[in-house]
Amino acid sequence: MPRPRRDPPMLPPRQPTGQAAASRAGVRAARGATRPDGTPGPRAADVVADAVRRGILSGELSPGTPLREEELSATHGVSRHTARTALATLTAERLVTAEPYRGVRVSLLDDAALVALQHLRCALETEALRIVRGRGIRPPDVDAALDALSAAEASGDWPATLEAHARVHRALVDAADSPRIAEEYRRLDSEMHLLLTHVRPAYAPGALTTEHRAYVEEALTDPERAVRAHLEHSTRAILEGRRAH
Secondary structure (H helix, E strand, C coil): CCCCCCCCCCCCCCCCHHHHHHHHHHHHHHHEEEEECCECCCCCHHHHHHHHHHHHHCCCCCCCCCCHHHHHHHCCCCCCHHHHHHHHHHHHCCEEEEEECCEEEEEEEEEHHHHHHHHHHHHHHHHHHHHHHHCCCCCHHHHHHHHHHHHHHCCCCHHHHHHHHHHHHHHHHHCCHHHHHHHHHHHHHHHHHHHHHCCCCCCCCCCCCHHHHHHHHHHHHCHHHHHHHHHHHHHHHHHHHHHCC
């Protein structure tokens, strides 16, 4: 009489590591969590969106990389609906692009998109600085942001320099105390960060800090002229850096 067939023992599923493991832990913490003040904690979709956003802005996920719901669901331990919601958040921020028959991919800004992005940044930052000038104040966080930019630039750490650079501009915009302007500006800030992650314009050591210290003083005095001149200069530098890259 033949012996009954035994199924091979089941191996435990491979455990996620690194960023995916951190995301899974965050998702578990988000489910049903509340903050110390009693307000709801982050949604699982927000935790997944944060993890993917970090991957994009760090350069780990390069432009054009496909992002599939089923893979995000398996990697982060969430439902496909949650993964879809996370991708919708990133699409609204323009960090990813959803196209019919191609799915969702990490965004790739061409030259025309860069110019359009800078034009919109110019409008928002100019208006914010006009408000700041009218209030007669100096943005409270801008000097600390400039010091952080100097330290990051001196370290030669390009991702840290990008974050410090963004912090300088956010300090100027946030000083207007306009939630709508700040919200829209942050969306553009993410796109700029994505672009500059992969393109490093040619700057001598310390030049970026020197340029921005001068820009802050000029922008607080004459925002319309200073912002336009600054962003036109940065657009040229980015385009040249892209071609060299």
